[in-house]
Amino acid sequence: MIGAHISDDHIVALNTTHGEIECDWVVNAAGAWSPRVSRSLGGMDLRISPLKRYLWFLSTRNHEVVAPNKWNELPMTIYGMGAGRGVYSRPESSSLMLGWAHETPPEPNFVDADQDLVEPMFADIPMGDRAVALMSQVADFSPVLAECGAVTSITCGYYETTPDHNPMIGFDDRVANLVHAAGFSGHGLMHAPITALLVREIIRGVDTEAAVSLPVPFEQHTLSLRTFAPNRPINLDKKEHLVI
Ligand SMILES: Cc1cc2nc3c(=O)[nH]c(=O)nc-3n(C[C@H](O)[C@H](O)[C@H](O)COP(=O)(O)OP(=O)(O)OC[C@H]3O[C@@H](n4cnc5c(N)ncnc54)[C@H](O)[C@@H]3O)c2cc1C
Structure with a gap:
């Protein structure tokens, strides 16, 4: 249109x-x-407001966190709520997918290519500061899962967010x-x-x-x-x- x-x-x-x-x-x-x-x-x-959101995918190949046939039964889990909390994870194929609602400015004038643009501070492959911070939230609840592997890929997109x-x-x-x-x-x-x-x-x-x-x-x-x-x-x- x-x-x-x-x-x-x-x-x-x-x-x-x-x-x-x-x-x-x-x-x-x-x-x-x-x-x-x-x-x-x-x-x-x-x-x-378009707000950028990232998803991190961690390899689990070398870390048998749970029995392989039980991996996909791991529930989506939110690791606490409140200040500094709110990381969530779920299994995605053989990876562990991790997300978080970080603070970010609205980008009302984004162009299509911006959807896939991973800003340097979020480019955590294999394990940058941001991923370490997210995994420390996981570690507070599941130390075993927090050791599951390193980041192999990152993707992003825009949440289309309203005030309420x-x-x-x-x-x-x-x-x-x-x-x-x-x-x-x-x-x-x-x-x-x-x-x-x-x-x-x-x-x-x-x-x-x-x-x-x-x-x-x-x-x-x-x-x-x-x-x-x-x-x-x-x-x-x-x-x-x-x-x-
Ligand atoms: C990282 C991330 C993780 C998410 N995880 C979840 C989740 O776990 N669960 C969940 O429920 N939701 C999730 N969402 C949100 C979900 O993806 C969106 O809310 C949903 O896709 C919105 O659907 P929509 O059809 O309204 O818009 P969109 O899927 O954005 O579709 C809008 C379409 O309009 C098209 N368009 C734009 N301008 C024009 C034009 N001028 N003419 C014609 N077409 C046009 C675009 O190309 C696009 O295809 C996630 C989003 C992100 C970014």
Whole structure:
């Protein structure tokens, strides 16, 4: 999508690199790019910040931490919460994957290549200061796992983070047939099913003040479509604080 044909407050067609596509509805599900996509469609300012996040992969070949057939059963584990805590790990194939929410400035003007750019202070192969610091958090809970090996690769990407770490799912303020579904703040895979359900209800014309019934196993509960409205007042008391 490189632009739009807008008439009154409606998007009539999207301009794409493959030509023009007429549309009844547009769903902005562009993740870290969603604020700029909204702008290019004449839509509202979305309070979504791209924040760089890294994942470290440690070799476990020379360190039989658990029996090989039990390796993949290791649970995802968070090594404490609060200041200086919050490292998490899980097995990824034969490696141990490690992540952490470090403090980082928003990068609203990132270019595509920046997604894969590992900053020097995070380039820990085979074991730099940052990886040592992360493993010391692991060591406090599992000294054996902390000895499991050295970093063999690092990857990164942008979390698309909102001020309250909840997504923005709902109508745009300015463009009547534009719906946003973005800002999953690092939880977008987990939020995908409920997002699809809510977007469907919004486009079906369910009253935005109505409560939506949820599928099994949450059938005892309902969810108000206002909960994730992009223009909702953000209650920072409920902010999920960055763990540093
Ligand atoms: C290191 C890391 C670890 C993560 N781990 C987890 C996890 O364990 N669990 C979890 O639930 N989530 C995790 N996430 C978050 C998850 O990856 C995202 O929340 C999720 O991918 C967001 O999905 P999305 O479809 O909204 O956006 P994206 O997956 O970012 O997709 C947006 C798409 O829009 C495209 N786009 C941008 N501009 C345009 C345009 N103008 N026209 C057309 N297309 C465009 C982009 O190319 C992209 O393909 C992690 C993220 C990172 C960075």
